[in-house]
């Protein structure tokens with residue numbers, strides 16, 4: 001596990017505190033997190049209705065889900081990019097926020113065709129599946145097409161080089177004020193090295209089994 005001692009600007013244990021470290025006030029955060037209860041309830045219904053393809057533990061943890069919803073509501077992003085879909089827990093909460101915003105699109109990337117069961121079809125969702133050996137090159141090509149990203153979330157291949165390369169590719173597309181986030185930043189030193197290289201101080205969220213990192217561009 002990466003050593004975070006003395007590295008982070010902040011270490012939160014709740015979505016509310018984590019979002020505030022990225023620049024929003026408590027009343028703003030509370031308002032959107034109040035909405036999240038209804039999203040969680042619909043998501044729980046989907047878990048009962050769907051035949052899932054992945055272990056439930058592949059999905060983002062509870063506070064991370066709340067964080068993704070809140071940040072997507074507060075930023076009102078035009079373009080959201082996520083890597084790593086599995087059954088689509090993170091995709092579902094991001095899309096719920098975009099739906100409520102009435103604008104924005106989510107571009108999700110994975111290497112397995114059976115992903116996204118919790119979402120099914122959604123008009124604001126663009127899912128791209130690549131062959132494993134072409135995952136990085138097709139991701140880079142897609143980023144060139146998209147041009148600018150307002151919210152990025154990594155949750156795909158957590159090996160050091162895969163994380164670092166993906167981070168660097170996405171970072172150059174991030175718009176001013178955008179939010180760049182990664183699940184599982186404790187799986188390797190990639191996120192810490194990435195922040196050092198780019199002179200950014202990460203906010204961290206300690207969520208049950210893992211650590212999520214985020215920076216505001």
Ligand SMILES: C[S@@+](CC[C@H](N)C(=O)[O-])C[C@H]1O[C@@H](n2cnc3c(N)ncnc32)[C@H](O)[C@@H]1O
Nearest residue numbers: 059060084085086088089090110135155156157
């Ligand atoms: C931890 S799961 C994602 C969980 C998802 N974010 C959620 O909340 O339900 C990891 C996913 O990354 C995908 N994956 C692994 N390597 C990848 C790569 N190089 N590019 C894109 N996706 C990848 C896997 O197929 C799997 O669906």
